[in-house]
Every structure is written in structure tokens, then in C-alpha cells.
Amino acid sequence: MSSLEEKTLSTEKIFTGKIISLQVDEVELPNGKTSKRELIKHPGxxxxxxxxxxxxxxxxxxxxxxxxxxxxxxxxxxxxxxxxxxxxxxxxxxxxxxxxxxxxxxxxxxxxxxxxxxxxxxxxxxxxxxxxxxxxxxxxxxxxxxxxxxxxxxxxxxxxxxxxxxxxxxxxxxxxxxxxxxxx
CATH class of the missing domain: 3.90.79.10 (Nucleoside Triphosphate Pyrophosphohydrolase)
Known part of the structure; x- marks a missing residue:
């Protein structure tokens, strides 16, 4: 694991559409604290x-x-x-x-x-x-x-x-x- 990597603790699916999906991940930061990441998934x-x-x-x-x-x-x-x-x-x-x-x-x-x-x-x-x-x-x-x-x-x-x-x-x-x- 990279010293900068954020470990995913949980994923909440918010929306799934025809082109994209949106999710919110709770992540563990490199310093041990947690944060939220709003992510768009796209097929390319x-x-x-x-x-x-x-x-x-x-x-x-x-x-x-x-x-x-x-x-x-x-x-x-x-x-x-x-x-x-x-x-x-x-x-x-x-x-x-x-x-x-x-x-x-x-x-x-x-x-x-x-x-x-x-x-x-x-x-x-x-x-x-x-x-x-x-x-x-x-x-x-x-x-x-x-x-x-x-x-x-x-x-x-x-x-x-x-x-x-x-x-x-x-x-x-x-x-x-x-x-x-x-x-x-």
C-alpha cells in the first residue's frame, strides 16, 4: 500500500444512471483519520x-x-x-x-x-x-x-x-x- 493511499471503509451508492453512477466512499486517510469522497463512475x-x-x-x-x-x-x-x-x-x-x-x-x-x-x-x-x-x-x-x-x-x-x-x-x-x- 502506498503511503498516500486512502483505504475504502464503506461505499454508499447514491445514483445509477444511463451514463454515470455516483457514490460516496468513506475512506481512511494516510494519517489514520477518515473522510468522505464523492465519486463519479464512468465507463470510459x-x-x-x-x-x-x-x-x-x-x-x-x-x-x-x-x-x-x-x-x-x-x-x-x-x-x-x-x-x-x-x-x-x-x-x-x-x-x-x-x-x-x-x-x-x-x-x-x-x-x-x-x-x-x-x-x-x-x-x-x-x-x-x-x-x-x-x-x-x-x-x-x-x-x-x-x-x-x-x-x-x-x-x-x-x-x-x-x-x-x-x-x-x-x-x-x-x-x-x-x-x-x-x-x-
């Missing part, structure tokens, strides 16, 4: 950095109720139980954008908010994009607008807080780094 997600052959970044504009506003994001979605992340990434890319890819390559994974949630997002890079005529449709409660923008336009959207989430900001910075290193 994927996000896709997709760039067209003419170097446009494929993104979606979507209303986010938690923010009460519309933002621009890279295609992303929740993992289904037992689903492999690379399968989910290909599915989400097609559902949200109508694109399929010749290659889906894992780039990295990161926790979105480790202070209170266990959501792990897997980032993929999709190459060899082609638009599919009979693409899968978005979920019945999901509404998105497809946009394709240049890297320079994406940087401006970050500055203007239209791109305002971590996974998409990460994607823009990744593409800037690739460009600076002479890669496309």
Missing part, C-alpha cells in the same frame, strides 16, 4: 483526431446542457460495456461525421477529472478518411453539426472559447506540434 470514452486529405480537421458542433452552450469538439463518445476502444472510435467517427477511415491509431489515454471521476478517455488518430454515403446515424438524442476547419481556424476557436473542452484542446495542440515538427 473515446475521442478521434480526424484530418481530411486536404488537411481539414473534422469536428462537430454540439449543444452541451451541462455548459448551457454550444461548443466545437472532436468526434467522441462513450464506450459500451465490453466494447474495445478502437471499435468505439471507428463507430463514433462514422456516426457523428459520416467518415470512415483506413487506419485508426491509438495516441494516448487520460483521466478527465481524477479528483472525483474515473472517466478515462482514449484518443485516436484517424487517417485515410473517406465520406460514407450510407453512414450510421447519431444516437436518437444526439444532434451535431459537422464542421471541417483548418488548424489555424481551430486555434482561433480555442482563443475564442468555442473549443472549450480538454480533449479537443489537446487535439489542437497535438496537431500544432505535428506541424511544428514538419509532420502533417
Amino acid at each position: 470514452a473515446v475521442a478521434v483526431i480526424a484530418v481530411t486529405p486536404d488537411h481539414k480537421i473534422v469536428m462537430v458542433e454540439q449543444y452541451r446542457k451541462a455548459l448551457e452552450r454550444t461548443i466545437v469538439e472532436i468526434p467522441a463518445g462513450k464506450l459500451e460495456q465490453g466494447e474495445k476502444p478502437e471499435i468505439c472510435a471507428a463507430r463514433e467517427l462514422e456516426e457523428e461525421t459520416g467518415y470512415v477511415c483506413a487506419k485508426m491509431e491509438w495516441l494516448t489515454s487520460f483521466y478527465t477529472s481524477p479528483g472525483f471521476a474515473d472517466e478515462l478517455v482514449h484518443i485516436y488518430v484517424a487517417t485515410g478518411l473517406t465520406k460514407k454515403e450510407d453512414a450510421a446515424e447519431t444516437d436518437e438524442d444526439e444532434f451535431v453539426h459537422l464542421i471541417e476547419i483548418t488548424l489555424e481556424e481551430a486555434v482561433e476557436l480555442v482563443k475564442g472559447q468555442k473549443i472549450y473542452d480538454a480533449k479537443t484542446a489537446f487535439a489542437v495542440q497535438y496537431l500544432q506540434l505535428q506541424k511544428a515538427m514538419g509532420r502533417k
Whole structure:
């Protein structure tokens, strides 16, 4: 056991929903005292950095109720139980954008908010994009607008807080780094 580890003494399930669950754990702290931790459990997600052959970044504009506003994001979605992340990434890319890819390559994974949630997002890079005529449709409660923008336009959207989430900001910075290193 790490000298920083918190031992779980009890767990109280508060809510179980379609996407997340909430629990309150009582923990023993490293100094022997106890405390409460409010935790969100999430099945994980994927996000896709997709760039067209003419170097446009494929993104979606979507209303986010938690923010009460519309933002621009890279295609992303929740993992289904037992689903492999690379399968989910290909599915989400097609559902949200109508694109399929010749290659889906894992780039990295990161926790979105480790202070209170266990959501792990897997980032993929999709190459060899082609638009599919009979693409899968978005979920019945999901509404998105497809946009394709240049890297320079994406940087401006970050500055203007239209791109305002971590996974998409990460994607823009990744593409800037690739460009600076002479890669496309």
C-alpha cells in the first residue's frame, strides 16, 4: 500500500444512471483519520483526431446542457460495456461525421477529472478518411453539426472559447506540434 493511499471503509451508492453512477466512499486517510469522497463512475470514452486529405480537421458542433452552450469538439463518445476502444472510435467517427477511415491509431489515454471521476478517455488518430454515403446515424438524442476547419481556424476557436473542452484542446495542440515538427 502506498503511503498516500486512502483505504475504502464503506461505499454508499447514491445514483445509477444511463451514463454515470455516483457514490460516496468513506475512506481512511494516510494519517489514520477518515473522510468522505464523492465519486463519479464512468465507463470510459473515446475521442478521434480526424484530418481530411486536404488537411481539414473534422469536428462537430454540439449543444452541451451541462455548459448551457454550444461548443466545437472532436468526434467522441462513450464506450459500451465490453466494447474495445478502437471499435468505439471507428463507430463514433462514422456516426457523428459520416467518415470512415483506413487506419485508426491509438495516441494516448487520460483521466478527465481524477479528483472525483474515473472517466478515462482514449484518443485516436484517424487517417485515410473517406465520406460514407450510407453512414450510421447519431444516437436518437444526439444532434451535431459537422464542421471541417483548418488548424489555424481551430486555434482561433480555442482563443475564442468555442473549443472549450480538454480533449479537443489537446487535439489542437497535438496537431500544432505535428506541424511544428514538419509532420502533417
